[in-house]
Amino acid sequence: MEKFIVKGEVQLNGTIRISGAKNAILPIMAATLLCSGVSIIHDVPYLRDIKVMQDILTLFGAKIIREQDTLLIDTSNIQDADIPEHLMREMRASIFLMGPLLGRFHKVKLSYPGGCAIGPRPIDLHIKALEKIGASVKENFGFIEAQAACLTGGEINFDYPSVGATENAMMAAVLANGATIIRNAAREPEIYDLQVFLNKMGAKVIGAGTDTIRIDGIKKLTPAEHIVMSDRIQAGTFLIAAAITHGDVVVENILSEHIFSVTDKLKDIGVKITTGNNSIRVRGGDLRGVDIKTLPYPGFPTDLQAPMLSLVTNAKGTSIITETIFENRFKHVDELMRMGAKIKVEGRTAIIRGIPKLTGAIVAAHDLRAGGALVLAALAAEGVSEIENVYHIDRGYEALEEKLRSLGANISRHKKD
Numbered sequence: 001m002e003k004f005i006v007k008g009e010v011q012l013n014g015t016i017r018i019s020g021a022k023n024a025i026l027p028i029m030a031a032t033l034l035c036s037g038v039s040i041i042h043d044v045p046y047l048r049d050i051k052v053m054q055d056i057l058t059l060f061g062a063k064i065i066r067e068q069d070t071l072l073i074d075t076s077n078i079q080d081a082d083i084p085e086h087l088m089r090e091m092r093a094s095i096f097l098m099g100p101l102l103g104r105f106h107k108v109k110l111s112y113p114g115g116c117a118i119g120p121r122p123i124d125l126h127i128k129a130l131e132k133i134g135a136s137v138k139e140n141f142g143f144i145e146a147q148a149a150c151l152t153g154g155e156i157n158f159d160y161p162s163v164g165a166t167e168n169a170m171m172a173a174v175l176a177n178g179a180t181i182i183r184n185a186a187r188e189p190e191i192y193d194l195q196v197f198l199n200k201m202g203a204k205v206i207g208a209g210t211d212t213i214r215i216d217g218i219k220k221l222t223p224a225e226h227i228v229m230s231d232r233i234q235a236g237t238f239l240i241a242a243a244i245t246h247g248d249v250v251v252e253n254i255l256s257e258h259i260f261s262v263t264d265k266l267k268d269i270g271v272k273i274t275t276g277n278n279s280i281r282v283r284g285g286d287l288r289g290v291d292i293k294t295l296p297y298p299g300f301p302t303d304l305q306a307p308m309l310s311l312v313t314n315a316k317g318t319s320i321i322t323e324t325i326f327e328n329r330f331k332h333v334d335e336l337m338r339m340g341a342k343i344k345v346e347g348r349t350a351i352i353r354g355i356p357k358l359t360g361a362i363v364a365a366h367d368l369r370a371g372g373a374l375v376l377a378a379l380a381a382e383g384v385s386e387i388e389n390v391y392h393i394d395r396g397y398e399a400l401e402e403k404l405r406s407l408g409a410n411i412s413r414h415k416k417d
């Protein structure tokens, strides 16, 4: 087990480049199972979830080579296999394999996925979507078995725009007979990136990024090469890091349109934002309280709720943050209170009374973004903080401490005693 030790009150200054997005790479890696041959994915960071996806694809016989930030995934000799429960439980994205495996092998048996413990995370929408295009799905003692001699295009109307269920449905439908229409689809940029990759493989998908996606099934896909989109959540985390330390940071390789909901809120809080061509500069100012509600894209992303909550603990006045996506995504609150933050949680709403400064403390990351949020709080706090359970942070932030150090932060990684 590892921990971070952070000495706070250091302004961050400099330039940081954002790498490819975990949440775009994982479904794209799953999609490589849909064809035979070598697919190439560029700008892939070293993350724990990506290593787990590599391990799963390897079980199916895929040969994977990493050349720096490029993954070469050879699916020429893949065959059906069972995914051990411990790998399924490692991350939410393991469920993204259901659609491609069904498309390729006409049957799939999986246990339930894991992922951040941020409230119940059912997979009913994934299952219903696959049933709509002809799969028969049985749930038995923690396992899901789906089969379809032949998937057939159909109409999928989501009750809720689930990101993962939209991606699973797209990946299953590309090899189905006929056309599939997905309505009330999630509109996240990662879904558009998946569409681009699938179309490079020869699929016929249109509409990703809107709430209606149409997939005209084809018989066979071919391998593709792709530079994955940059990670808007990582970018947002660095923007907030600059703001909380009153620093001056340029975040490069980010499309500002992907995070305008975040930069708009940062401006409301009092932070100076300058948008360049594929970059954003953030300069800290006097912080004032704001109200934020997490929503599906293009609303404020739930994955930046925890980092933003850290920021407003230092904002003058009262802030109200409402989490509408996940039922239990306030585990960072108790930890921030150990650092002196004044926060009251009522149901899905956190009410934060800003204080001039947090104080360093020993705290624990309970999930990925909560871990990121505690690192940000520690950067601003007076004194030294220890953040335990760094393995959560490693799921989604590549070498976070090295990147922060390049901006001047005083942070180091240690084995926990």
Ligand SMILES: CC(=O)N[C@H]1[C@@H](OP(=O)(O)OP(=O)(O)OC[C@H]2O[C@@H](n3ccc(=O)[nH]c3=O)[C@H](O)[C@@H]2O)O[C@H](CO)[C@@H](O)[C@@H]1O
Binding pocket: 023, 026, 092, 093, 120, 121, 122, 123, 124, 125, 126, 127, 160, 161, 162, 163, 164, 165, 186, 302, 303, 325, 326, 327
């Ligand atoms: C690997 C990945 O890409 N993870 C992201 C993905 O997760 P994920 O794909 O799991 O998120 P979803 O959009 O599916 O979940 C949103 C909400 O829908 C509910 N739901 C979802 C599926 C289902 O079958 N039934 C159901 O009720 C969930 O419990 C949750 O309350 O989108 C989330 C929302 O932007 C992000 O926080 C995660 O970082």
Ligand SMILES: C=C(OP(=O)(O)O)C(=O)O
Binding pocket: 023, 091, 092, 093, 114, 115, 116, 303, 368, 369, 396
């Ligand atoms: C919630 C997240 O990831 P996952 O869906 O993989 O748990 C996240 O990336 O913040």
